[in-house]
Amino acid sequence: MAKTILIVDDSTSIRQVVSFTLKQAGFAVVEGSNGKEGLAQLDTAPRVDLIVTDLNMPVMDGITFIKHVRSRPQSKGTPVLMLTTESQDSKKQEGKAAGATGWLVKPFHPEKLLQTIARVLP
Amino acid sequence: MEQRETADYGGDVNQFLTFSLGTEEYGMDILRVQEIKGNSAITHIPNAPKHVKGVMNLRGTVVPVVDLRAKFSMEAVEYGKFSVIIVVMVGQKVSGLVVDAVSDVLNIAASDIRPAPDFGASCDTRFISGVASIGEKLAVLLEIDKLLSEEEVAVTAGSN
Amino acid sequence: MKVDINNFRETFFQESTEHLAEMEAGLLRLDQGSFDPELLNAIFRAAHSIKGAAGMFGLDDVARFTHALESLLDQLRSGGITVTAKLTDVLLRANDVLRELLAAAAHDSAAPARMQGVLEELLVMQRAGALPDKERAQVRQTDRTQPQSGTQTFCVQFRPAANSFSQGMDRLLILRDLAALGSAGASPELDLGKLPSLDDLDPERCYLAWKLRIATSKTSAEIQDVFAFVEDGAEIRIEAEHQELEAAAQPAPPPPSGQAARDASIRVATSKVDKLVDLVGELVIAQSMAHQIVRNFSPARLGELQEAIAQMERHIRELQERVMSVRMLPIGHIFGRFPRLVRDLSIQLSKNVRLEMAGEDTELDKGVVEQMSDPLTHIIRNAIDHGIEPGDERASNGKPEQGLIRLEAFHQAGSVIVEISDDGRGLDANRIRRKAIERGLIAESDSLTEAQCCDLIFSAGFSTAEKVSDLSGRGVGLDVVRRNVEALNGSVTLVAQPGHGTRVRIQLPLTLAILDGLSVRVGKETYVVPLVAISESIRPREEQVKTVAGRGEAVMVRGEALPLVRLHRLFGIQTEVVDPCRGLTVIVEHAGHRFALLVDELLGQQQVVIKSLEAHYRKVEGVLGATILGDGRAALILDAAGLAQISRRNGEDLRAA
Numbered sequence: 048m049a050k051t052i053l054i055v056d057d058s059t060s061i062r063q064v065v066s067f068t069l070k071q072a073g074f075a076v077v078e079g080s081n082g083k084e085g086l087a088q089l090d091t092a093p094r095v096d097l098i099v100t101d102l103n104m105p106v107m108d109g110i111t112f113i114k115h116v117r118s119r120p121q122s123k124g125t126p127v128l129m130l131t132t133e134s135q136d137s138k139k140q141e142g143k144a145a146g147a148t149g150w151l152v153k154p155f156h157p158e159k160l161l162q163t164i165a166r167v168l169p
Numbered sequence: 170m171e172q173r174e175t176a177d178y179g180g181d182v183n184q185f186l187t188f189s190l191g192t193e194e195y196g197m198d199i200l201r202v203q204e205i206k207g208n209s210a211i212t213h214i215p216n217a218p219k220h221v222k223g224v225m226n227l228r229g230t231v232v233p234v235v236d237l238r239a240k241f242s243m244e245a246v247e248y249g250k251f252s253v254i255i256v257v258m259v260g261q262k263v264s265g266l267v268v269d270a271v272s273d274v275l276n277i278a279a280s281d282i283r284p285a286p287d288f289g290a291s292c293d294t295r296f297i298s299g300v301a302s303i304g305e306k307l308a309v310l311l312e313i314d315k316l317l318s319e320e321e322v323a324v325t326a327g328s329n
Numbered sequence: 330m331k332v333d334i335n336n337f338r339e340t341f342f343q344e345s346t347e348h349l350a351e352m353e354a355g356l357l358r359l360d361q362g363s364f365d366p367e368l369l370n371a372i373f374r375a376a377h378s379i380k381g382a383a384g385m386f387g388l389d390d391v392a393r394f395t396h397a398l399e400s401l402l403d404q405l406r407s408g409g410i411t412v413t414a415k416l417t418d419v420l421l422r423a424n425d426v427l428r429e430l431l432a433a434a435a436h437d438s439a440a441p442a443r444m445q446g447v448l449e450e451l452l453v454m455q456r457a458g459a460l461p462d463k464e465r466a467q468v469r470q471t472d473r474t475q476p477q478s479g480t481q482t483f484c485v486q487f488r489p490a491a492n493s494f495s496q497g498m499d500r501l502l503i504l505r506d507l508a509a510l511g512s513a514g515a516s517p518e519l520d521l522g523k524l525p526s527l528d529d530l531d532p533e534r535c536y537l538a539w540k541l542r543i544a545t546s547k548t549s550a551e552i553q554d555v556f557a558f559v560e561d562g563a564e565i566r567i568e569a570e571h572q573e574l575e576a577a578a579q580p581a582p583p584p585p586s587g588q589a590a591r592d593a594s595i596r597v598a599t600s601k602v603d604k605l606v607d608l609v610g611e612l613v614i615a616q617s618m619a620h621q622i623v624r625n626f627s628p629a630r631l632g633e634l635q636e637a638i639a640q641m642e643r644h645i646r647e648l649q650e651r652v653m654s655v656r657m658l659p660i661g662h663i664f665g666r667f668p669r670l671v672r673d674l675s676i677q678l679s680k681n682v683r684l685e686m687a688g689e690d691t692e693l694d695k696g697v698v699e700q701m702s703d704p705l706t707h708i709i710r711n712a713i714d715h716g717i718e719p720g721d722e723r724a725s726n727g728k729p730e731q732g733l734i735r736l737e738a739f740h741q742a743g744s745v746i747v748e749i750s751d752d753g754r755g756l757d758a759n760r761i762r763r764k765a766i767e768r769g770l771i772a773e774s775d776s777l778t779e780a781q782c783c784d785l786i787f788s789a790g791f792s793t794a795e796k797v798s799d800l801s802g803r804g805v806g807l808d809v810v811r812r813n814v815e816a817l818n819g820s821v822t823l824v825a826q827p828g829h830g831t832r833v834r835i836q837l838p839l840t841l842a843i844l845d846g847l848s849v850r851v852g853k854e855t856y857v858v859p860l861v862a863i864s865e866s867i868r869p870r871e872e873q874v875k876t877v878a879g880r881g882e883a884v885m886v887r888g889e890a891l892p893l894v895r896l897h898r899l900f901g902i903q904t905e906v907v908d909p910c911r912g913l914t915v916i917v918e919h920a921g922h923r924f925a926l927l928v929d930e931l932l933g934q935q936q937v938v939i940k941s942l943e944a945h946y947r948k949v950e951g952v953l954g955a956t957i958l959g960d961g962r963a964a965l966i967l968d969a970a971g972l973a974q975i976s977r978r979n980g981e982d983l984r985a986a
Contacts, residue, residue: 058382060341067337103377117495126497132381140561148497149558154384154392166506167558169499212963213854214949215900224946224955226963231955233946262945 050168051075051094055085055112056101056130061153065099068157069164082107086115089122097168098127099151099160102138110138110145117146126167130155181279185301187272187308188255190238191246194272194308196301197255201313203263205271206254209234225265227256234265240316259317277301282310341382342435343596348375349431350665353424357668360417369406376402379427388434391427394444397451398423404455419450421669480511480546482570488520488538490562495533498559504539506555511545538564595695597655605651612644653694653843660738660747661689663702667709667736674713681731682717684709688738693745697817697837701747704810704821708749708833709734711806716753716831726828728752743838743845743861744819750832756825758782780921783823787811815970818844818859818953820920844939846966848932848958849915851896852904855964856928857937857956858915862969864923866915866931874909884914884925891916892924894976899951904929919969924976926967939966951975 052074054065059080066076077092079085081104089095098116102109109129116122126148131139139150151163185196211223211234220239224231234254238246246269254265282299296315300307352375355368380395401420404410426448429441485507489500504517520538524530545552549567556565619637622630664686671684693701717723717732724730734751758779765771765785777785787807814821819837838844838861846857847866873885874893882893893914897904906912906929914925937956942949942965953968 058344058378060337060344060382061385063337063340064385101381103374103381105374117497124494124497126499130381132377132384143496143561146495146497153381154387166502166555167498169502210962212955212965213900213902214946214965215902215951216949221946224942224963224965226957226961229940229957230945231940231942231957231963264945 049073049075050096051077051092052164053077053079053085053088053092053095053098054100055079055082055088055098055104055109057081057104058101061101061130064157065160068160072161081105082109082112082115085112089116089119095122095125097164098122098125099130099164100127101130102142110141113142113145113147128163128167182276183279185275185277185308185310186255187275187303188253188268189270189272190241190268191243194303194306195237195268196275196277196303196308196310197257197313199274201257201259203256203258206256206265208252209254209265222267225254227263227265230263232256232263232265234267235317236267238267238269257313257317259314262317264317275303277303277310285309338386338435339594341386342431343594344382345379345431346428348379349424349428351375353421353669354665356417356420356424357672359412360414360421360672364412366406369402373399373402373406379431390440390444391430391434394423394427394430394448397448397455398427401451401455410454410457416454419447419454423447423451480544482542482544483549483552484540484542484566484568484570485552486538486540486564486566487556488523488564489535489559491534491536493535493559493563496558500535500537500539500559503555503559504541507541507543507552510547510552510555511543517541542570595656595658601651601655605648605655608644608648608651612641612648615641615644649843654692656695657692658695658698659690659692660698660701660745661686661691662698663705664689664736664738666702667705670706670709671713671734674710678713679719680713680717681720682713683731683733685733685735686737687735691738691740691745693837697745697819700813700817701835701837704813704835705736705747705749707806707810709736712749712751712753712831716751716755718754722754745837747835747837748832749835750830752830755827755829755831756783756786756823757827758825761785780824783825784921786823787821820970822921844937844956844966845934846937846956847915847934848964849913849928850930850932851900851906851928852902854900854902855932855958855962856896857935857964857966858917858926859953859966859969860934862917862919864916864918866913868913869909869925871910882909884909886916886925889923892976893927894924894972895927897927899972899975906930917969917972919973922973924973926972937964937966 052069054062054069054076055078056062056065057080062078062080066078069076077088077095079088082100083106085098085100086107089098100109100112104112107115113127113129116125116127127146129139129142129147129150130153131142131150132153142150148167149163151160184199186199186202187194187196189195206227209225211225213223214221214233217223220236222234222236222239225234236245238244252267252269253271254267255271256263256265282301285297285300296312298310298312300309302308352372355372355375358368359372376395376399380392380399383391383395398420401410401423405412405416410416426441426444430444432438433440487503493500518540520540521536522538524536530536543552549569552567553565556563615637619634619641622634622637626634667686668684671682674680675682712734713732717734718726718728720730723732732751732753734749736747736749738745738747740746759782761782762771762777762785765782765788766773768788770785770788771777787810811821814835814837817837819835821833821835823831823833825831844857845860847860847863849856849858867884867886869884875883875885875890877883877890882895883890884893885891893909895907896902897907906927909925909927912927912929913931914927915931917924917926937958939954940956940963942952942955949965951968951971951974953966953971955963955965958964
C-alpha cells in the first residue's frame with residue numbers, strides 16, 4: 048500500500064509542486080494549509096507515514112504544529128521534515144527541539160525533496 | 170484551390186461561383202464563399218443604406234444581408250422562397266448576399282478574363298475584376314472584397 | 330525522473346498578487362499609525378511567502394529583492410527599527426517594485442529599472458537600523474574544491490543524542506545511507522557500552538552507538554552530511570584512514586523558468602464548481618427522463634413530457650446563473666488599490682483625505698470589474714483634485730479638516746450600484762452652465778434643471794478646472810468614463826450639493842451576455858427593450874399627450890412631461906399604430922432622463938442572450954446588440970442611452986420643464 052505524506056504549507060503553489068512531485072514518485076498525499084488543518088488530517092487520514100511542514104503559517108505555525116504532532120501517540124514517531132529558508136537557522140534549532148526529524152531548505156529542487164524524504168522514511 | 174497550367178491557355182485557372190441577377194450573370198471567387206443558404210428571415214436594421222436588407226441568424230451569429238440588386242441599382246424584386254443567400258467571408262466579417270439564383274462553380278482561366286467594358290453609370294466598375302464568357306453568356310466577375318468594403322464606407326458616411 | 334514545476338507558476342503568480350495586496354494593506358495601516366505586532370507579523374509573512382515560493386520557481390530577481398524587503402521587515406517586527414513615514418514610504422515603493430518584478434517575471438520581460446535603486450534604499454535602511462542582521466544566511470555547502478582521486482576508507486563512529494528518538498528518525502536509516510555511500514566491508518559494530526539494566530531502561534532514550542568502516546570516494550564532508558539531521562547532541566567522528574579527498578558535489582540548480590504563456594484565469598471556489606457538476610448531473614437525468622417519455626410516447630403522456638421539459642428548464646436556468654456566477658468577482662478586487670491611491674494623491678496635493686469603503690464583497694462579472702478600475706480611479710482622482718478643498722478652506726467653512734471620500738458598492742434590483750461620494754465643495758451649476766455656453770454645448774436660451782447642468786460635466790471637452798492639473802487630465806476623463814460605463818451597458822450620473830459634496834453613481838449590469846428584456850412589436854418587427862431601463866408602460870389617454878410647438882410631443886405622466894419617441898419614425902418602420910393612445914408607451918429611463926417610447930404592443934418578458942451586431946456589421950445608434958428569438962429570427966435589442974441621444978438630436982427633447 049502506498050505510503051502517505053502529509054504536506055502542510057500555506058502557499059498553494061508550493062503545496063501543488065510538492066504534491067505533484069510526491070504523487071509522481073508513487074506516494075499518496077494529503078494536504079493542509081496551516082498547522083490546524085495538518086492536525087485535522089492526522090486525525091482523519093487512514094495513515095500518515097511522513098510529514099512535510101512549512102514553519103511560517105497563519106492560524107497555527109510550524110513549530111507549534113510539530114509539538115502537537117509529537118504529543119500525539121499515533122504520530123510520536125512519524126518523521127517530520129521542516130521547510131525552512133536559509134536565514135532561519137534559529138528556527139531550525141527550535142524545530143528540532145520541538146521534535147522535527149530534519150529539514151529542507153527553500154528553494155529546493157523537487158529531486159532534493161525526494162532524496163531528503165528517502166533519508167528519513169524507512 | 171487548384172491551379173493548373175493548361176497547355177492551351179498557359180495561365181492560372183481559378184474557380185468562380187456564378188449566379189444570376191435578373192438576366193445578368195455574375196461570378197465571384199469561390200474562396201470567399203462560406204456557404205449557400207436558402208431564403209431566411211431577415212430582420213430590418215434602422216437607418217441602413219438601401220442595399221443592406223437587414224440581418225439574419227446564421228447558426229446563432231447575427232450577420233448582415235446585402236441585396237445585390239439594390240447595390241447595382243437594379244429594380245427590386247420580391248424575394249420569395251427561391252431566393253438564395255450566398256454567405257461570404259471577407260476578413261473577419263461574414264455577410265449574406267441575396268441573389269436570384271446560383272448557377273455553377275466554374276473553372277475560369279485567367280487568360281479568359283478580359284477587362285470590364287464601360288457599362289455606364291448603372292454599374293460601378295470599381296468592384297468588377299473583369300468579364301469572362303461562359304458559353305454564350307458574359308459573366309461579370311466581382312471583387313467581393315471591394316464590394317463589401319464599399320459597404321463600410323457608404324454606411325458610415327451618414328445613413329440618415 | 331523529471332518534474333516540471335512550471336505548470337504551477339500560474340498559481341504562484343496569483344498567490345503572490347494576493348500576498349502583495351495584503352502587504353500593501355498592512356503597510357497602509359502601519360502608515361496610518363497602527364503598531365500592532367500582529368500587523369507587523371502579517372506584513373512580514375506576506376513578504377516571506379513570496380520569497381519562499383519565488384525561489385522554488387527559479388525567479389531569482391524576485392527572490393533576491395524580496396529577501397532584502399523581508400530582512401527589513403524582520404527588523405521592523407523584532408523592534409530593531411522604528412516606524413517612520415520615510416520607512417513606510419520605502420516599503421510601499423518596494424511593494425510597487427515587487428509587483429512590477431512579478432509582472433515582468435510573468436511576461437518574461439526585463440525587471441523594472443528602478444528595482445536597483447529601491448533595493449539599495451532597502452539595504453541602507455536596514456543598515457541604519459541599530460541591530461546587526463541577526464539571522465545571517467548560512468552557506469550550506471562548503472566550497473572546498475579538492476583534486477580528483479579514488480576511494481579511501483573512513484572510520485565512522487556515531488552515538489546519537491540520548492533524546493533523539495523524539496525526532497522520529499530511524500537510526501538504521503543513517504546506517505543505510507552511510508552504507509550506500511560506498512562499501513562497508515564488515516557490518517557495523519554495535520556499542521552497547523551505555524546500555525543500562527532493564528529496570529533503568531527508558532525505551533524512549535537512545536543508549537546505542539555504532540562504528541563502521543566504509544570505503545568510499547566521497548569526502549568526509551559528504552559523510553558528515555548524512556548526519557545532518559541527527560547532529561545535535563550526537564557524537565560523530567569521521568576519521569580518514571588515507572589522505573585522499575574529492576571535490577564536493579553541488580546540488581542541482583532549480584529548473585530554468587520556462588516560457589509559459591499566461592492565460593487570463595479565474596480562481597473559483599471549489600464549492601461553486603462542485604455545485605455546477607451536481608447541476609449538470611441533474612440536467613442529464615432530467616433529459617434522459619424526457620427522452621424516455623418520448624420513446625414510449627402516447628398522447629396521454631403529454632402532461633408528463635411537459636413536466637419533464639419544465640424540469641429541464643429549471644435546471645438549465647439554475648445552471649446558467651451559476652455558470653455566470655463563476656465569472657463573478659467581488660468588486661473589492663479593484664477597490665484594493667484605492668487606499669494607496671488616496672494616500673499618494675493626498676500627499677501629492679497636500680490635502681488631508683480619508684477613504685471609506687463599503688460593500689467590497691459585492692460580486693460582479695469579472696469582465697465588468699476589470700473595466701471599472703480605470704473609471705473609478707479617475708472619479709476618485711477628480712474628487713480629491715477638484716472636489717475636496719484644501720484644509721484651511723474647509724476649516725473656514727466649518728467642515729472638518731479631513732476630507733472624506735466614500736466608495737460604496739451594493740446590489741439593487743438586478744444591477745450593481747457603485748457610488749463615490751465626497752464631502753467637498755460640490756459643483757457650481759452656474760459655473761458649469763456658463764462654461765457649457767462658452768463651449769457651445771448649450772445655447773444661452775436653453776434652460777436646464779440643475780441635474781441637467783451637472784450632467785453636462787460628462788460632455789466631451791469639458792473642464793472647469795482653473796488650471797489643468799496633470800493628475801486628472803482635462804476633465805475629458807469624465808466623458809471617457811461615461812463612454813466606458815455605457816459600453817458595459819451601464820450608466821453614470823452625478824448629484825452635487827454646492828458647498829457640501831458630490832456623489833457619482835454608477836449602475837452596472839450583473840452580467841454581460843444575458844439580458845432581461847421586454848419584447849415589443851412595431852409593425853412587423855420585434856425589438857427587445859432592456860428591462861432594467863424600463864420604469865413602466867402605459868397606454869396614454871388623449872389628454873396626456875401634448876404637442877409643444879417647435880419642440881415635439883410629450884406624454885404627461887404624474888405631472889412630468891416625458892418626450893415621446895416614436896420608434897416607428899426613428900427606425901423607419903411601417904406600422905398602423907401612429908396614435909400613442911392606440912399603442913403603448915414604454916417609459917424608459919437613462920441617466921436621469923426619462924422618455925416615452927411608442928410601440929405597437931408588448932409581447933412579453935424574456936431573458937435574451939446578447940449577440941454582437943458589430944462583429945459582422947457595425948454599431949447602430951439606438952441598438953445595443955441583437956439576439957435570436959425562440960423562433961430563430963434575429964431581433965434587435967434597443968439601447969436606452971442611444972435612443973435618448975437620437976431623440977434629443979432630432980429636437981424631440983423638451984428642455985422646458
